[in-house]
Amino acid sequence: MKIKQRMNSYPILSEISDDYINSSFTTDIAWYDIEKTKMRFNFNLDNKAIQNLIKNGEAHYLVHMECPTTSFRQAYQSVRDEIIIELPQQNLNEKIEINTFIVAAKEIKEYTNPLFNMDFKDMKFYLSRGNILAIGNAVEIPIENKYNENSIIRITKRNDDSLDALRVDTSKSEYIIISLPGRLRDLYCNLGSGQFENICMSIIILPVMMVVLKRMQGAANDDDSSVTELHWYKVIESWLDNQGIDVKDIDFDSEGENSALAIAQIIFENPIKKAFEELKKINS
Incomplete structure (x- = not known):
């Protein structure tokens, strides 16, 4: 899944926008156990208001994984700063595309954030469940030939x-x-x-x-x-x-x-x- 820059009706925290000040969201992605195709994700969020949303169950981290060759597509949710995900080996081939987000876990009627930039200062926004609050890393990871041989x-x-x-x-x-x-x-x-x-x-x-x-x-x-x-x-x-x-x-x-x-x-x-x-x- 490719994430493209576009105009949004509400602020989104990402590296390709200036909707927020003094804020960031990145994810450290690494193999945890390559033989069992387990991956570790460490979420690094610097924005206290969004952190509180996650703490209160109003938002969560989301990892979207997709293998273009096999059409495998799956999303994984978490409210923890670190998660380990085991991928199904039979659904992997050549490479896997990974995107990370923070999304609304429920309806948020009046979302505001003190670290909005001046264009959005003191404004409030309605967010539906699933709306993206932040966009993190997007990476492509090659799959070892061990799995390619069986695909x-x-x-x-x-x-x-x-x-x-x-x-x-x-x-x-x-x-x-x-x-x-x-x-x-x-x-x-x-x-x-x-x-x-x-x-x-x-x-x-x-x-x-x-x-x-x-x-x-x-x-x-x-x-x-x-x-x-x-x-x-x-x-x-x-x-x-x-x-x-x-x-x-x-x-x-x-x-x-x-x-x-x-x-x-x-x-x-x-x-x-x-x-x-x-x-x-x-x-x-």
Whole structure:
């Protein structure tokens, strides 16, 4: 998410505006545990009135994270000066964009601040829940190749909204390309990066993996190097080898432990079970 300078109807504390005097808001961002993709955020706020808003529960810090490659998008809230956030490794690839803010946690009917500049001195403003009070750091952080190697699926958008079926392309790219009609992909991106992650995984990724395994078996039997030399093929083949599974032995006609359905579920760490756990949590 790119933050652009624009005219606002109320003062915002940021490095690109002079709405405030003698005030600042920055965030120190660093890896806390790179192996587990945990990041530490230290918020540095120099404005007593906004600090009081946070203390009184009228505002909070917000970290917005977005991975352009995978469409992962998530916001994290805090009223503490330091937080540690663990990111989902399966949703990261190449880089992650991070923006930090202070936003209103509730309606503020008459917001004023003694450190407004002269243009806003003694003025009062109405703020809705979610309105931005301050804009902090915006950074892009590269993701280690360890995670890139396992990110073999790309979900793209088609312009034919009249067709609701997904399509799977494994022959023209180093990645498995799943294309969805525009409105379905937007829903997948919005729901799949939040509390419905495993439900979306079961609906989209799990059946796709069964198709992929079938195509892998066909390429292996035909010794088709145009497929077996692709990046996605080698990544899955390596995983199968580590599990002692030969792609030629995968069974597509039974439900045993060597069946395509069982192997697809193992690859994604049993998303069906996790999907039902998500539904149970949402229902309760």
